[in-house]
Amino acid sequence: MTRPGPARPETTGPGTTERQTTGSGAGRTGAAGLWAIAASLCCFLVTALLGPSAFQPAMDARFGEPPYSLDVHPSPYLVLGLVVVGVAAGSAGLGLCFLAVRRGWRVRAFPLVVAGLLTAVAFMFMPPVGSTDHLNYASYGRMAATGHDPYETRAVDLPKDPVAGAPEEWRSTPSVYGPIATGEQAVASWIGGGSVRLTVFVLSVFNVLAFAVTALILYRTARDEDRRLRTALLWTCNPLLLFHLISGAHNDVLAIAPMVAALTVFDACVLRGRWRMWGGALAAGALTGVGGAIKMPAALAGGGPAWALLRELWKGRRWQAAGGLVALAGGAAATAAAAYALAGPHALDQVREASNMVSFATPWHLLDRMLGRGSQRDVIKTGSLVLGIVLFLLLARGLPKDDPLAEHPGQIAERRMATAFVLAWLLAAPYVLPWYDGFGWALLALLPLSRIDWILLAHTAALSLAYLPARAPQRIGMPHDLSWLFTVVRPTVIPWTLLAVLAALAVQCLRPGRSPASAPRPPASAGSPG
Known part of the structure; x- marks a missing residue:
């Protein structure tokens, strides 16, 4: 692949310079996207920095122990506004960058990667926001470290333990996570001892290390600068992933x-x-x-x-x-x-129980409510399996089939099918939460540009708005005039939105003619890479 001579650099966003551009329109679009991503991350960072709130559960306070935050007790309206603006700005920023790249806009990827990793480290030093899952991780690790079986023991069984008894939710549920995740949680508990705060910090350190390893693999295996930019946008600098996986301290990144x-x-x-x-x-x-x-x-x-x-x-x-x-x-x-x-084989018991669950924000909740909640879960499980197969076939057709940078002919097929399997699960599963989408983003980053990027962006953005926050409203003192977030947006608006996303995916994958995944590269005469 040949490249034209270097263009005069222009400032395009925080910490980056434009390397090549097809015109001021694409450059302005890309710069706007980067600024929107930066604004999104600032909103999320401020939410975490403010301290305990509707989005951040309080933890035991010990002088000098990380993670650190203020203790200003912000109103639910403030933190809700920050997160909504962050999700909207981050989604718009990614969309603008996708559009600009499609039009030939290019920037150096390395500064973006550094910025994303530094942001991840900043989140690591602040308490997690969005849900209380990190308290569950700490609890299960404490159980394992103190000789209890987390696959049989519950938080309610150890109410006096400062760590094992700390969870807000799922207090009557043994661990649903795999044995290696439990081992990581036990190590964090061994380091953190009787401190919830320090245990959670160690868990966040492990998450950031896994995030950085994934970023390094994606960056190092990219075959040219354009593909490195793609990995930076879809993974390392993706504000929605940084919010959910790193600021939210979810252990999905350990599996990714x-x-x-x-x-x-x-x-x-x-x-x-x-x-x-x-x-x-x-x-x-x-x-x-x-x-x-x-x-x-x-x-x-x-x-x-x-x-x-x-x-x-x-x-x-x-x-x-x-x-x-x-x-x-x-x-x-x-x-x-x-x-x-x-x-022990009983470690799979809760996995089997979890397979019967339906989350409020998925389209399956609409059917569950119609059939009588919980009464016809076998119908939903069968339907999700059938839908998953259909989506897999659609994605196998719709994801990119050609990659000029592939090392061998089978590489694109292998990556395409791996991505199709994972995305079919994400889009068809009855129980899905926004941080699960990290699996899909990591695999899409291995593929060339495609319209499926937009589908996953819409899916992640919708789920992000569904869980504002992912905590029980009765525990966080959410004002009554915001109850519609839990009674209307999450169980009704978002499921119908995700149905529209599925319809859009089907339309894109069934379009006749050129593969719907293909994204034409700008001609070399326009000043872009040839």
Whole structure:
């Protein structure tokens, strides 16, 4: 790929310079997008800095212990306004950047990556916002560290323990997380001791490390500067992900890191000879098993390498492909089996219980309410499975099929199918929360530009607005005049919005002619990369 001569740099946003541009229109659009992203992150940072509020549960205060914040007790109206503006600005900023990139706008990716990682570190030093899941993580870790089984023990069973008894919600529910996640929580509890605050800080450190590792993998495996910019926008500088995964301290990012690493290791080894293929498949399978032993949906990405090996089998490379399939499945099964064997088979009990849950903001809630809440969950589970299969087929058609930067022909197919599996789950599952979308964003960052980026952006933005905040309203003293957020927006407006998102996805993927995922690159004569 050849590039034209360098253009005169122009300032386009905080900390970046425009490297190449197709015109002032694209440059202004991209600059506006970056400023909107910066404004979004400022809103989220201020929300965390203000201290305990409707979005931030209070924790024990010990002098000098991180995380740190003010203690001004902001009104629910203020923090709600900050988060709504942050979600709106972040969504608009990403959309403007997507549009500008499509028109040929380019900036250096490295400053954006640095800015995103520094923002993640800043969030790490402030208490989590948005939900109370971090208190549950700390509780389960404390149980494990003190000799209790978190898969059988509940927070209500240890009400006098300063950490195990700290959760606000899910107090009667044992751990639903995988054994490796429980191990990480136990290590954090061992470091934090009897301090909820310090335990939560250690958990946040682990999350930021996993986020940074994922960012590094995505950046280092990108084949050119344009693709690095894409990974920065979709992952490292994505304000919605920074808010949910890092500021919210959700452990999904721990499962995303090995998931992305598995695909990268497989890419590096496939079609490099029989022994190297088998070794790469074994390592990819083991990493997939690690991700699945943290959060099960991470294992879905293993469908990508499996698909690539089946493709090789179909092309006639029988011994190599068959051995690779055995190594892939064996590595994943052995890793997951070892983890669950140490925890005990009862560690899956709550996972089975969780499979019957329907979250208020999904379209399935509309059907659940129509059928009589909780009475026909088997119908919903079957329907979600069927919908997931349909969405997988649509996404397999709609995601990019060509990548001029791919190292080998099977790479784009492997990444496309892994992304299709994960996105089909995200869009079809009866129980989904906004931070789950991190799985989809990480995999989309491995693919070229596509219209599916807009679909996931709409999905994440809608779910973000559904959970303002993701806490029980009776526990946070939410004013009565804001009750419509919980009674109208979350259970009605957002489910219908997500139905519209599904319809938009179907239309995009079924468009005749050119693949709906393709995004034409601007011609070289316009001043963009050729």
